[in-house]
Structures are given as C-alpha cells and as structure tokens.
Amino acid sequence: MVRTAGLVLIASAALTACGQDTRYTNDSEGYMSEDMAMMEAPQAAPAPMRTRMDSVSGAGSNAPQTAPEDVSAPLLAYTYQTSLELPGDVLAATQGAHVAACQTAGPATCQVIRAQVNNADGPRPSAYLQLRASPDWIVEFRAGLEGETEELGGQVLSDQTSVEDLTTRIVDTAARVAAQTTLRDRLQELLETRDGDLSDLLAVERELANVQANLDAQASVLAALRQRVNTSMLTLNYQAERQVVEPETFNPIGRAFKEMGEVFANSVASLILFLAGALPWLVIAVPVISGVVIGFRRLLRRKKAAS
Known part of the structure; x- marks a missing residue:
C-alpha cells in the first residue's frame, strides 16, 4: 500500500x-x-x-x-475595428446587409457575435456589428468596404488593426x-x-x-x-452623418405654430365661460349700482341748493 x-x-x-x-x-x-x-x-x-x-x-x-x-512563424491573432459614417436612411439596411453576408458564408467561415441597431427610425440612428471569421473572408470583406460606403454616400471615419502574438x-x-x-x-x-x-x-x-x-x-x-489565431475579429460601428442644422433645432418653433390655434381657441373658450358666469350677477348689480349713483347725485344737488 x-x-x-x-x-x-x-x-x-x-x-x-x-x-x-x-x-x-x-x-x-x-x-x-x-x-x-x-x-x-x-x-x-x-x-x-x-x-x-x-x-x-x-x-x-x-x-x-x-x-x-x-x-516556424509567429502565431498571431488579428483584431479589426472600423467606424463608418452613413446617411441615416441607409444605415440600418447597410448593417443588415453585412449581417446577411456573414450568415451566407456559413458558421464555419463567419459568425455574428453581436448585432445591434439603435434609434432606427429616429433622426440620428446608429448600429454595431461584431464578427469572427476566417482571415481570408475578413480580408475580402474589408477590401470592398470603403467602396461600398462611398457608393452609399458615406465615408470611413477610422480603420484600426491590432495584432497580438500568441506564440x-x-x-x-x-x-x-x-x-x-x-x-x-x-x-x-x-x-x-x-x-x-x-x-x-x-x-x-x-x-x-x-x-x-x-x-x-x-x-x-x-x-x-488556436481559434483566435485561425480566425479574426472584426468590429463595425455605424453612425449617421451629421447635418449642418439638426432637425431638432427648429422643433420648438414648429410646435408653437401648430399649437397656436389651439391656444387661441382655449383663450376664447375661457372668456365665454367667464361671461356666462358673470352675466347673472351683472343683471342684478347694474340696476343696484345705477340707483346708488342716481341717489348720490341727487343728494349732492340738494346740498348745493341748500347752501
């Protein structure tokens, strides 16, 4: 033992x-x-x-x-980060097309790690996409990315490559x-x-x-x-192009014109309600006040006559 x-x-x-x-x-x-x-x-x-x-x-x-x-050669892991500026009306569709391209390549070649679209119908949409794919697919995809962006009326804001030696x-x-x-x-x-x-x-x-x-x-x-060496990570950030004057700048003025009629109508309605409430009191108060005024004037005339 x-x-x-x-x-x-x-x-x-x-x-x-x-x-x-x-x-x-x-x-x-x-x-x-x-x-x-x-x-x-x-x-x-x-x-x-x-x-x-x-x-x-x-x-x-x-x-x-x-x-x-x-x-015999370094075992390197590549990571790519690209930021794109696109017109707001095509931003979500462009991100969706990139997701579809990865899915069409198949999970053995490309995998979608994360995909997100923010404020798609708003004035300033944005999107995010993270892929892990074979190096050949990544190289081919990135080669046509700049031309595709320019055709859509956008531009590549930044393009960064990071390499980590895992040997x-x-x-x-x-x-x-x-x-x-x-x-x-x-x-x-x-x-x-x-x-x-x-x-x-x-x-x-x-x-x-x-x-x-x-x-x-x-x-x-x-x-x-080994997977990090055999595949590469690609992160894409999509943002809408900036306008010289944002639509939100004149929104308060537009809302004021739209609400002007409603405010005027509410003011007239309030006046009518006030008159409707005051009219019964006016019917009673006018004769009484008139009688008081007439009596006061007569009293003054008598005092003047007596003096």
Whole structure:
C-alpha cells in the first residue's frame, strides 16, 4: 500500500513540475495573470467508483489530441475595428446587409457575435456589428468596404488593426497539456496493473480524476487560443452623418405654430365661460349700482341748493 501511494505521489510531483516549468514570465506582454488563471482551473469531484472504473478503461480514446505547434512563424491573432459614417436612411439596411453576408458564408467561415441597431427610425440612428471569421473572408470583406460606403454616400471615419502574438502562450499551454496527458496515462497504467487495498485504488482514482479535470481545462484554453489565431475579429460601428442644422433645432418653433390655434381657441373658450358666469350677477348689480349713483347725485344737488 505504501509503495503504491508513493508511486502515485512521485509521478504526480514529477509530471506536475514538468508542466509548471513551462511557464513564462514575459511581464511586458501582460500574460502572467492569465496563465495563473488557467493553472487554477477548478477540479472535478470524483465520480462513483463504478463510473470511474468504466471511464478509466476508455480514457485513452477520449484524451485531447495535441498536435505539435508550428513555431516556424509567429502565431498571431488579428483584431479589426472600423467606424463608418452613413446617411441615416441607409444605415440600418447597410448593417443588415453585412449581417446577411456573414450568415451566407456559413458558421464555419463567419459568425455574428453581436448585432445591434439603435434609434432606427429616429433622426440620428446608429448600429454595431461584431464578427469572427476566417482571415481570408475578413480580408475580402474589408477590401470592398470603403467602396461600398462611398457608393452609399458615406465615408470611413477610422480603420484600426491590432495584432497580438500568441506564440508563447500556445506553446506553453500545449506543453502543459502534454505533461498532464503523460501523467494521466501513467496513473491509468498504475491503476490497471497494480494490486492493492481499496484505499490505494481510491487514492489513485481521485488523483486520476483531478489530473483529467486539469487536462480538460488546459485543452479548452488551448483550443480557444488556436481559434483566435485561425480566425479574426472584426468590429463595425455605424453612425449617421451629421447635418449642418439638426432637425431638432427648429422643433420648438414648429410646435408653437401648430399649437397656436389651439391656444387661441382655449383663450376664447375661457372668456365665454367667464361671461356666462358673470352675466347673472351683472343683471342684478347694474340696476343696484345705477340707483346708488342716481341717489348720490341727487343728494349732492340738494346740498348745493341748500347752501
């Protein structure tokens, strides 16, 4: 039992150290933090014993395949960002045509990551489109983009290309996958050929499950890095061309003319209502006020006559 456990620990330590030795410390490119995240991938919980024994027997056929990396040329990931200014009435249709072109190429060639149109029927529409496609398709698409924009009466405002060298990351990740694969195979062979107590078998199975989980995580990272090299990302920003005088500038004046008639009608209606309410009081108040005025005048005449 001690011997079996010792073999497991020695194999794990040796192969894990081998995988970790391939780490790089190129801080200038800012990759160390991402490597640490990849190395700390969560470990899967052990499966029931019968399930694990069945999976061990077929583990070799389902293992990730890691082809040797071609480092004769840099492994580069390209990202493109283009901003277009178009007439507002054709902006949404142009973005839709670009989405259709990507979908027509098929998911193996081009994939729409995100597509969005804002304020399509308003005075200042805008749109956004993000694609991931094969480099050849991206090159062909971008080659005709400027001419298409000019034909629609617009222009290309900006065009930016970014390149990231993933050679070191891919090579190092592939080395870790290879080290984990070797460790997995040795543990599997140890489990199949060694006799021991049930506790020894469970210890080997747990270690094998942990190694397999790490192997799957590293293989996923490697596949994502390879996809970034095999495809390119294109981001398109669409904005409506600016007008010398925006339509909103004279909107208050237009609304004032439209509402002028309604305001006048409301004012006349208010006056009519006031007169309708005051008329009954005028019928009563006019005679009374007239009588008071006449009586006051007579009183003044009498005083003048008496004096």
